[in-house]
Amino acid sequence: xxxxxxxxxxxxxxxxxxxxxxxxxxxxxxxxxxxxxxxxxxxxxxxxxxxxxxxxxxxxxxxxxxxxxxxxxxxxxxxxxxxxxxxxxxxxxxxxxxxxxxxxxxxxxxxxxxxxxxxxxxxxxxxxxxxxxxxxxxxxxxxxxxxxxxxxxxxxxxxxxxxxxxxxxxxxxxxxxxxxxxxxxxxxxxxxxxxxxxxxxxxxxxxxxxxxxxxxxxxxxxxxxxxxxxxxxxxxxxxxxxxxxxxxxxxxxxxxxxxxxxxxxxxxxxxxxxxxxxxxxxxxxxxxxxxxxxxxxxxxxxxxxxxxxxxxxxxxxxxxxxxxxxxxxxxxxxxxxxxxxxxxxxxxxxxxxxxxxxxxxxxxxxxxxxxxxxxxxxxxxxxxxxxxxxxxxxxxxxxxxxxxxxxxxxxxxxxxxxxxxxxxxxxxxxxxxxxxxxxxxxxxxxxxxxxxxxxxxxxxxxxxxxxxxxxxxxxxxxxxxxxxxxxxxxxxxxxxx
Amino acid sequence: xxxxxxxxxxxxxxxxxxxxxxxxxxxxxxxxxxxxxxxxxxxxxxxxxxxxxxxxxxxxxxxxxxxxxxxxxxxxxxxxxxxxxxxxxxxxxxxxxxxxxxxxxxxxxxxxxxxxxxxxxxxxxxxxxxxxxxxxxxxxxxxxxxxxxxxxxxxxxxxxxxxxxxxxxxxxxxxxxxxxxxxxxxxxxxxxxxxxxxxxxxxxxxxxxxxxxxxxxxxxxxxxxxxxxxxxxxxxxxxxxxxxxxxxxxxxxxxxxxxxxxxxxxxxxxxxxxxxxxxxxxxxxxxxxxxxxxxxxxxxxxxxxxxxxxxxxxxxxxxxxxxxxxxxxxxxxxxxxxxxxxxxxxxxxxxxxxxxxxxxxxxxxxxxxxxxxxxxxxxxxxxxxxxxxxxxxxxxxxxxxxxx
Numbered sequence: 001x002x003x004x005x006x007x008x009x010x011x012x013x014x015x016x017x018x019x020x021x022x023x024x025x026x027x028x029x030x031x032x033x034x035x036x037x038x039x040x041x042x043x044x045x046x047x048x049x050x051x052x053x054x055x056x057x058x059x060x061x062x063x064x065x066x067x068x069x070x071x072x073x074x075x076x077x078x079x080x081x082x083x084x085x086x087x088x089x090x091x092x093x094x095x096x097x098x099x100x101x102x103x104x105x106x107x108x109x110x111x112x113x114x115x116x117x118x119x120x121x122x123x124x125x126x127x128x129x130x131x132x133x134x135x136x137x138x139x140x141x142x143x144x145x146x147x148x149x150x151x152x153x154x155x156x157x158x159x160x161x162x163x164x165x166x167x168x169x170x171x172x173x174x175x176x177x178x179x180x181x182x183x184x185x186x187x188x189x190x191x192x193x194x195x196x197x198x199x200x201x202x203x204x205x206x207x208x209x210x211x212x213x214x215x216x217x218x219x220x221x222x223x224x225x226x227x228x229x230x231x232x233x234x235x236x237x238x239x240x241x242x243x244x245x246x247x248x249x250x251x252x253x254x255x256x257x258x259x260x261x262x263x264x265x266x267x268x269x270x271x272x273x274x275x276x277x278x279x280x281x282x283x284x285x286x287x288x289x290x291x292x293x294x295x296x297x298x299x300x301x302x303x304x305x306x307x308x309x310x311x312x313x314x315x316x317x318x319x320x321x322x323x324x325x326x327x328x329x330x331x332x333x334x335x336x337x338x339x340x341x342x343x344x345x346x347x348x349x350x351x352x353x354x355x356x357x358x359x360x361x362x363x364x365x366x367x368x369x370x371x372x373x374x375x376x377x378x379x380x381x382x383x384x385x386x387x388x389x390x391x392x393x394x395x396x397x398x399x400x401x402x403x404x405x406x407x408x409x410x411x412x413x414x415x416x417x418x419x420x421x422x423x424x425x426x427x428x429x430x431x432x433x434x435x436x437x438x439x440x441x442x443x444x445x446x447x448x449x450x451x452x453x454x455x456x457x458x459x460x461x462x463x464x465x466x467x468x469x470x471x472x473x474x475x476x477x478x479x480x481x482x483x484x485x486x487x488x489x490x491x492x493x494x495x496x497x
Numbered sequence: 498x499x500x501x502x503x504x505x506x507x508x509x510x511x512x513x514x515x516x517x518x519x520x521x522x523x524x525x526x527x528x529x530x531x532x533x534x535x536x537x538x539x540x541x542x543x544x545x546x547x548x549x550x551x552x553x554x555x556x557x558x559x560x561x562x563x564x565x566x567x568x569x570x571x572x573x574x575x576x577x578x579x580x581x582x583x584x585x586x587x588x589x590x591x592x593x594x595x596x597x598x599x600x601x602x603x604x605x606x607x608x609x610x611x612x613x614x615x616x617x618x619x620x621x622x623x624x625x626x627x628x629x630x631x632x633x634x635x636x637x638x639x640x641x642x643x644x645x646x647x648x649x650x651x652x653x654x655x656x657x658x659x660x661x662x663x664x665x666x667x668x669x670x671x672x673x674x675x676x677x678x679x680x681x682x683x684x685x686x687x688x689x690x691x692x693x694x695x696x697x698x699x700x701x702x703x704x705x706x707x708x709x710x711x712x713x714x715x716x717x718x719x720x721x722x723x724x725x726x727x728x729x730x731x732x733x734x735x736x737x738x739x740x741x742x743x744x745x746x747x748x749x750x751x752x753x754x755x756x757x758x759x760x761x762x763x764x765x766x767x768x769x770x771x772x773x774x775x776x777x778x779x780x781x782x783x784x785x786x787x788x789x790x791x792x793x794x795x796x797x798x799x800x801x802x803x804x805x806x807x808x809x810x811x812x813x814x815x816x817x818x819x820x821x822x823x824x825x826x827x828x829x830x831x832x833x834x835x836x837x838x839x840x841x842x843x844x845x846x847x848x849x850x851x852x853x854x855x856x857x858x859x860x861x862x863x864x865x866x867x868x869x870x871x872x873x874x875x876x877x878x879x880x881x882x883x884x885x886x887x888x889x890x891x892x893x894x895x896x897x898x899x900x901x
Contacts, residue, residue: 047708048708050707050708051707051708054706054707054708054735054794055707055734055735055737057706057796058706058707058735058736058754058794058796059735059736059737061753061796062736062750062753062754065749065753065844068846069846072846072847104577107576207666209748
């Protein structure tokens with residue numbers, strides 16, 4: 001029994017211990033579970049927190065995307081505007097300017113429809129200039145919409161841009177424009193060139209998602225300004241161009257007239273030359289007879305004549321000589337002018353010619369007590385000319401110098417080399433030539449009005465002939481002179497190589 | 498294999514067709530047969546005149562293609578343009594093209610089955626290697642189309658495809674088959690026989706954000722409840738937008754923050770774009786979202802997007818070169834076909850051309866590239882559990898390189 005009791009006691013004790021253990025372990029487990037629960041709660045909380053953060057990230061990202069989209073749109077817009085501007089501002093033809101606004105550019109700006117109108121001053125109507133995205137019948141409706149003209153005029157007057165956004169308050173007008181142009185959003189900006197007729201630019205889109213903001217309005221306003229500026233430039237250019245064109249036309253006309261006159265002058269001049277030539281020929285034949293008969297009479301072979309007759313005959317003879325001289329000079333001038341006289345150009349020794357001429361004139365030089373000198377350097381010695389003609393030039397010029405140089409005067413002949421030519425300067429210490437006569441002395445039959453000329457006879461053809469001869473040698477002749485201090489005649493003659 | 502690519506940015510369809518074809522033809526030897534033409538264009542060029550002009554020069558070879566918000570070529574990305582790829586396959590290669598119209602009336606799953614049957618017609622005994630499909634980008638449960646197709650072609654049959662797109666108006670997308678412009682349709686190309694090698698890569702780069710959620714009620718592509726709440730609440734909560742505002746901005750939100758479905762074994766989530774928000778708070782997606790799947794809101798950055806492109810390119814290259822490791826790489830001619838999700842274009846914006854640069858860097862700067870911006874892509878999943886079965890994807894760059 002005692003055993004049994006003790007066993008029961010033992011079991012009871014063990015039971016108690018077990019219960020105590022169980023209770024303790026349950027309590028401990030509960031504690032752990034609580035800890036786990038707290039852990040789970042913590043995790044859950046942090047997960048929820050993270051989820052909240054995720055929401056924040058998504059919202060920020062959405063904002064960022066929106067901003068970036070707008071930025072992209074603006075950048076594309078600016079880039080397009082720059083390209084467009086370049087195309088527009090380099091166009092100088094008015095009807096080409098609007099053609100530069102191409103659908104591609106427009107699309108990059110966010111629009112697919114556009115039109116532009118210019119106000120015709122005469123009829124007070126807006127005439128379409130471009131049409132992108134509209135059919136012919138759409139355009140007719142837009143053109144004939146009566147109220148729009150007033151809208152355009154007020155935009156031009158106030159220099160103001162409007163858009164579907166800025167017209168938000170004015171629902172009536174906003175809807176009307178949308179309906180007529182068949183768009184959802186639009187911008188209308190005035191074209192304001194300072195020169196000529198003004199107008200408006202319309203751009204629009206059917207896209208319901210496009211919202212016009214201030215940036216869009218600014219872009220289109222800039223585009224409209226560029227178009228206006230380009231129109232102005234083109235019109236100014238057109239004006240300038242037309243003025244220049246008119247001027248050119250006038251010059252051309254005048255040139256034609258002058259050419260015509262020149263032709264006539266040439267014909268007249270040729271007729272004159274021909275006339276002189278034929279008259280001279282006609283004169284020479286009878287002149288030869290007169291001179292011949294006078295000579296025969298003077299020899300006395302036909303009987304002696306009283307001295308009075310002889311004296312008159314002498315005069316006839318001398319005058320005939322002069323006349324023959326004149327006629328010959330005239331003939332020569334006519335021949336050179338008409339190109340009938342051919343210069344037989346050959347290499348000549350200038351010094352030899354000058355010496356010869358001075359030798360020929362030595363009697364007269366001595367008679368008039370005029371000293372002569374010349375200086376022809378070796379490098380200017382060889383000339384290419386017709387010998388007999390060039391001698392004539394020298395005889396004429398030196399003869400003239402002699403004629404107008406008083407006693408104890410000096411005549412000098414100097415030569416120097418130019419590029420491919422030789423220049424000769426024949427100076428005298430004579431009475432000189434008044435300035436106003438200096439050009440005319442080379443004209444035919446011109447004689448300087450002075451005492452010597454009234455006394456000494458001359459034809460007035462000598463220098464004219466000289467000029468013709470020099471020019472036929474491709475040379476030039478001119479004179480430098482001052483009344484009272486002599487003259488210098490200069491001319492050029494080609495150099496012989 | 499003979500490969501020629503031609504690009505044109507002419508506005509007139511006839512001029513564009515002539516220019517692009519002329520350029521593509523330069524690389525095809527004279528007298529060489531053309532077996533297939535793949536044509537992608539922007540929607541302004543999507544017209545029968547374009548296709549007739551090209552087909553007139555093809556001497557009977559089939560033409561397949563689609564419209565897109567932009568086209569991709571070796572020379573960059575073009576919002577307006579036309580790209581033509583001319584292919585002459587090696588001897589023994591087998592090619593079949595087929596189309597199915599009126600998808601909405603037939604249901605997408607039936608349309609997929611029909612396309613599969615048509616593609617198999619006459620080639621049941623040939624070794625089949627790959628199918629490429631183009632589908633209308635506005636079909637709202639494109640997953641079903643693949644399901645139907647796989648019923649006929651086999652679940653693990655390699656399939657790559659893209660859904661046509663328009664200029665982000667989501668109004669109408671176009672498919673090209675020979676001389677016809679189709680909508681509400683899909684087109685398939687089946688390749689087999691011959692010595693054709695191919696490699697493919699598909700990646701998106703979007704990352705999960707926030708708590709994992711569970712789809713508690715869904716049917717096909719419509720998700721009614723997430724965590725026993727109306728599905729739309731997920732978006733309302735994260736974006737702090739009311740229902741009406743959410744509906745208004747849906748196109749953007751759907752592209753930037755798609756729903757990601759967790760796939761065990763895959764390193765990326767399978768993405769789904771929202772098509773519409775229903776009034777009862779349900780969300781309609783472009784592809785299936787199975788009940789009980791774990792889903793998360795996804796977010797993408799330019800960098801993660803481009804790094805995905807790098808990975809997809811590397812995988813494609815591995816696939817192309819892998820089986821012919823010992824062959825001198827220079828001897829094979831290949832081209833790269835790209836289906837690039839329009840969402841990537843919207844995220845990358847100015848940097849979108851970097852994707853083309855990445856591909857050129859990997860394959861060589863003169864590699865013929867022809868690509869299209871899409872509203873959805875079809876490509877196999879790699880993880881072993883999926884046995885290479887193709888799924889409908891959103892937001893990815895899907896690259897297919899074919900050589901021979």
